[in-house]
Amino acid sequence: MHVLTKSCILLLWMHTLTFVKSQDNPGACTLEDFKKYHLYDGNFDISGMQASYPGGRQVRVGCNVGYSGFFKLICVEGKWQHRGTNCQPRSCGHPGDAQFADFQLRKGDDFVFGSEVVYTCHKGFQMVSRTNFRRCMAEGWDGVIPVCEAQQCPSINVPDTVNVMGDAEEATYGNVVQFSCKSSNHILKGAREIYCDENGDWKGLEDGNPKCEAVKCEAPVIENGLILGDVKEYTEHEILNYECNPQYKRVQELPSRCTKVGVKAEWIPRPECEEIKCELTLPPLRGTTYEPAYRNRFSPGETIRVTCGERYWIVETRTLSVETTCQKNGEWAVRPVCQEVTCSRPEDGLLSYWEVSWRWESKKLGDTVRYTCRSGYKRKDGVTQATCTRDGWEPNPLCQEIKCRRKHFNNADIIGKIQAEYRYNDRVQYNCKRGYKGSFTLICREDGWYGSNECKAITGCPTTNLATNLKHLPHGDKLYFTCEDGYKFLTKGWWGEATCVDGVWSGVESCIEEQKCGDVPVIPNGEGILGSTEGQSQEMIYITCNPLYSAKIEEITCRDGRWDLNGSFDDICKPNQTCSPPPKVENAVITTPYRKQYPSGFEVTYQCRDKYTIEGNATIKCTAEKWEEINIQCILYCEKLMDESQTMDFTAEKEKYITGETIEYQCKNKAGNIGTATCQHGNWAKTTECEEKCRVPETPAGLTITTDVTDDQIRKGQHLTFACEASNHIIKGNATLECLENERWSNPLPRCEAAKDCRRPPPPLSHGRAKPGTRYPYRHNDKVEYVCDTDYGMEGGPFKTCVDGDWVGEMRCHIAHGCGRPPHLSDGDTKSRPKYQYQHNDKVEYICQQYYVMEGGPFKTCKDGEWTGEIRCLRPCTVNRDDMNRHNIQFKHRRDDKLYSEHNDVIGFECKRGYTHDGAVGMRQKCEHGVIHLPTCQ
Structure with missing residues (x-):
């Protein structure tokens, strides 16, 4: 309290003193005046200034710490004046850049005293310094430049079955790691690709850590379908057994297999069921119209009318309209596509010349082709051309035998x-x-x-019987002659001489009109056929060259009595450039007939023997008298191993295996043995047999095994059949034994005993009789054949057989019934117009429509009111160009360029430019029952 009192008294005294002094010195300047000066700010250091200064006094004012400048005050008549500059903050310069970081001023506007900068690490980096800022002090920037380090993600542990591409142990921000399976038979589960983010965390692990599992597919849910069996999970290549609900069918007929597709396991093709519908192509194919025309899908039982254009046909060439019904299987009763009327080259051995550019060229309705017949035959009624009609080529036949x-x-x-x-x-x-x-x-x-x-x-020797166009003058035994005006001799010269020999003029020549040319001259390496132009009498020679020769011209016209030819007849038929027979390829044949010479441009195709697969281009071409370089091999292979006995578990990935390739399998029996099967020269050699077998028993004398047995054992489920060696013996016991489990036979071994004869003849037959040649007594197995009377049909029979003393065989004769109209043949028809009634044993011949192949037949026979005889028309295959485009393929040869192929036709495909093929389905495919499997190029 005492100290405080003294301080207050001291301050009061100093204030009083200042006031007194200012009153004493009116021209003085005070500290308070400086504080009110317009340039004053808080940056001046006034701690050393006095309270007042007399007039004329100069005072130097310093700056506070962190500021610099020069400021001089001068007291003039009681007011301050100044010299110099204000105090300015002292600069620290640039604070310094930090690697992987940016900075900004948090305080102040420049790098001067009192300012402060804050550092921020780049994305993916973290601050490892204690502070992230620097301040501008009087001595400069405090502290050190901060340090940023990249964010590091924790290491990832993966199983040995997983391939790791990238650094999974010391990854920093931005690093990417990819995973895949080491085995092609596995599929990756979990993350496929991850990356280290800015926070040091792995992104992409939401699906879990990567791991590789065997390819498996879950049982799918099939709308309008049902999966057979109770399997919940399937392994790779396993087939899904399913069926569609009634009135539904599979979208694709190919079996659905569990297949590895990229990084997933999927069912290929996808198992789907669709409602059974018959489909139409809209807009229709050329030449075809439908009624109704606004729909393209129809349900079973619905009917449409197909109408063909003027140059088209359906069912048969004279039918232009037909009604067809959608059947329960989704197929039309009659294929609803009109086909253009065409005529292919006739397979007529009587033709010597046929005017087409290549062998498989077809002509359309109304097209004409010039032709000639071989020696000994002529064209019908003098025609020179054949015309394509709905009934084929007209005239029919094209060539008639020349007879006189x-x-x-x-x-x-x-x-x-x-x-x-x-x-x-x-x-x-x-x-x-x-x-x-x-x-x-x-x-x-x-x-x-x-x-x-x-x-x-x-x-005598009369001249009245000489030609009227011949002038003649007899002179003794000579006759001189020349042609009348307007005529000439066939030979050179204008007159001739004949001699009378035994009352006949010898040497008389014939005359022809001067504007005619006469006989056909000799054409080396060819033949000339004399004819005339259509509707005129002008003479023509039609040229036909021998094989391997080509004609420079096709015809020569007679003009003004001379053959209009620029050159010699020797130059008309010139030889082609040819190749000798193509080279031999081991285990291969050529699919075209053999010939000694092959013209330039001719192609031959090699085909390997069964059990061999072709490597290289199968087709070579004759060019400039040489065959293209051949690069073909036929390699022996084994077809895909089939477990017909269903005793093995194995995976066969390919359709063909080359000699030496091996697959592993496990037996399904209790032992569960593991074995391998090796392809050896076209056959599979297995190390372990999985089937249960029974040993074939030894047979006693007189008993023989009729089953074809190649080994001393047979498989479980197979049968042995026995018979007696002697024809007059009969087997006692069960003649057939089945191999059961545990190597047991189903019955004891049978035995043979002598059979009894039949002592009385067979009983008579009402309305029938036994064929002659019978005898008495009858031995065991002797037969007697019976026939019924005319107009009677037989039921049972026709034999009665003596079996161990008794007659065996039932038959009877009854009045045979006739038949009504013959049954309808799908995709075919009868060759002749059907009748309303047919007699017993009458026959009707059938024919299939174009591109369809007949199986069985071609006749059905009326047998006692029933039509007998099995016939069916095998459907052709339709090769759809849109499907081919989707498969990235095209036809390999022009001769394969057809949209419809008959049953058993083989069509060659090839990949489009830029695509390759590596699949189970080969590039040569056979049409089988309307189905052809298209290969796919990738």
Whole structure:
């Protein structure tokens, strides 16, 4: 309290003193005046200033710590004046950059005293320094530049079955780690790819740590379908057995297999059921229209009408409209597609020339083709072209055999055999009758007999029988002749001479009109056929060259009595460039017929023997007299091992295995033995047999085994059949034994005993009789055949057999019934118009529609009111171009370029450019019962 009192008195005294002094010195300047000065701020250090200064006094004012500057005060007439600058904050310079971090001013506007900067680490990095800021002090920046380090994620432990791509143990922010399975038979579960985030945590582990498991598929839920069995989980390649509900069918007929697809296990194809519908292509294929035309799906029982265009047909070539019904299996009773009327090259051995550019070319309705017949045959009614009609090629037949009716002469007789008709080039020789002299020969040609009656009366040598277009002048035994105006000789020259020999003029030539050319000249390596243009009489030669030769021109016209030819007849048929037979490939054959020479551009295709698969391009081409380089091998393979006895568990991944390849299996029996099967030259060799077997017993004398046994053991479930060696013995006991479990037989071994004869003849048959040739007594197994009377049919029979003393065999004869109209054949019809009533034993022949192949038949027979005979038309395959595009394939050869293929046809495919094929389905596929499996290229 005493100290406080003294301090207050001291302050009061100092204030009084200052006031007194200022009153004493009116020109003085005070500290208080400086504080009110317009430039004053808190940055000045006024701790050393006095309370007042006299006029004229100069005072230097310093700056506080952290500030710098120069400021001088001058007291002039009681007011302060200044020199110099204000106090400015002292600069610390740049605070320094930190690696992997940014900074910003948290206090102040520049790097000067009192400011403060704060450092922030980049994304994915963390601050490891104690402080994250720096302050600008009087001596500079305090502290040190902060340090940032990358965030590190914890290490990941994965099983040995998992491949790790990346650093899973010391990963930092931004690092990516990928996982996959080491085995192709496993599938990855959990995370497939993870990355280290900015917080040092792994992103992507939401599905769990990666692990590899065997490929498995869960039993799916199939709408409108039912899975057979109670299997909840399936392994890779296992097939899902399921069926669709009534009125539904599988979307795809291929079996659904548990398949590894990328990183998932899926059912391929997807097991789905769809409502059974018959489908139509909308818009319809060319030449086809439907009624109704606004729908493309129909339920079983619904009917549509298919109408074909003018140049199309359905069912058979003369049918343009048909009604077809959707059947329960989703197929149309009649395939609702009209086919264009076409005519393929006729397989007619009587043709010598057929005007088409290549062998498989077809012609359309109304198209014409020029043709010629081989020697001895001619075109019907002088036609020069064949026309494609709905009934095939017209005329039908195209070629008729050339025949000449026997020619009768009053003055001559035939020498040798006399016939009513003669064939082409037959020569008939005549001798002149008494009173005439000479002989002559007629030759049967295309236009009839060639030659004339040359019998002359012995009394003289008349000229009245010479041709009217011949001028003649007899002179003794000579006759000079020339042609009338407008005619000429076939040979050169304009006149000729004939001699009278035995009353006949010898050497007389024939004349033809001057504008005609006459006989066909010789054409080396070919043949010329004489004809005329349609509707005119102008002569023409149609050229046909021999095989391996090509014609420079196809026809030559007669103009003004000369053949219009620029050049020689020797140059018309020129040889092609050819190749010798193609090289041999071991275990392969060529699918085209053998020939000595092959023209340039000809292709041959190799096909391996059974059990061999082809490697390389199967087709080579003849180019410039050489075959393309061959790179083909036929490699022996084994087909996929099939467990027909269902005694093994194994996985066969491929359809074909090369010699030396091995698969492992386990027996399903109690022992559960494990074995291997190795492909050896086309056959599987197994190390362990899984089937239970029974040893074949030894048979006593007189008893034999009729079953084909190749080993001394047979499998469980198989049978042995016994018979007696002697025909007059009969087996006693069970003739068939079955192999049961534990190597047991189902029955004891049978025995043979002598059979009894039949002492009396077989009983008679009402309205029937036994065939002759019977005997008495009858031995065991002797047979007697019976037949019924006319108009009677037999039930049972037709034999009665003597069996151990008794007659065995029941039959009876009854009045045979006729049959009504023959039954309908799906995708076919009868060849002739059906009748309303048929008699017993009448037959009807059937035919299938185009592209369909008949199995059985072709006849059905009326047997006692019932039509007998099994016939069916095997469906063709439809190769849809949209499906081919989806499979990335195309036809390999032009001759395969057909949308419809008959049953058992084989079509070759190839991948489109840029795609490859590596699947179980081969690139050559067979059409079987309307189904063809398309390969897929990736």
